[in-house]
Amino acid sequence: MELIEIGRIVRSHGLTGRVKAVSYLESPETLHDVSGLFVGRSVQDAVFVPLVAVQTGKGFFILQLSGVDDRDAAERLRGSSVWISSEKIVKPPDGEYYWNQIIGLQVLTEEDEILGRIEAVFPTGSNDVYVCRGRGREILLPAIEEVVRKIDTERGVMVVRLLKGL
Numbered sequence: 001m002e003l004i005e006i007g008r009i010v011r012s013h014g015l016t017g018r019v020k021a022v023s024y025l026e027s028p029e030t031l032h033d034v035s036g037l038f039v040g041r042s043v044q045d046a047v048f049v050p051l052v053a054v055q056t057g058k059g060f061f062i063l064q065l066s067g068v069d070d071r072d073a074a075e076r077l078r079g080s081s082v083w084i085s086s087e088k089i090v091k092p093p094d095g096e097y098y099w100n101q102i103i104g105l106q107v108l109t110e111e112d113e114i115l116g117r118i119e120a121v122f123p124t125g126s127n128d129v130y131v132c133r134g135r136g137r138e139i140l141l142p143a144i145e146e147v148v149r150k151i152d153t154e155r156g157v158m159v160v161r162l163l164k165g166l
Contacts (some may be wrong), residue, residue, distance in 0.1 A: 003043055003083035005101055007061060012074035018064045019074045021082050028056035047085050052086040097151060105158040107132045110149060115139060
């Protein structure tokens with residue numbers, strides 16, 4: 001089963017064991033139909049924890065997890081990531097991708113020059129920016145049609161056109 005990281009626990013919330021997490025979800029409604037989540041410091045260490053209650057907000061969610069009954073237990077989860085089974089995530093529309101599909105892609109120019117791999121993605125408001133590292137340098141690629149010419153997740157390749165200044 002493939003797990004998708006959907007957030008990171010940043011602090012406890014209240015005295016009854018709830019935790020607040022920064023959300024990586026585009027649509028927080030995804031959490032309303034799940035019975036549990038995977039929580040851990042890494043995907044290899046993540047364990048399934050039944051979900052008792054969830055409250056969503058803009059950019060965050062508050063979770064009540066089974067077995068996390070007080071503030072001390074919640075604080076021990078600080079810094080942990082939250083994952084969900086990929087089967088619970090709605091497939092994106094054609095031409096759109098989740099970050100986990102982008103990270104790791106090999107980046108080539110239209111002339112087949114290897115630039116490196118996508119190591120991170122961050123939102124800027126108007127569009128995402130892909131961080132490509134390779135050949136001893138870092139290139140920030142705006143996720144716009146003029147730059148990103150093709151994404152082939154089957155082959156693990158992103159083809160780009162570098163604009164002046166990139």
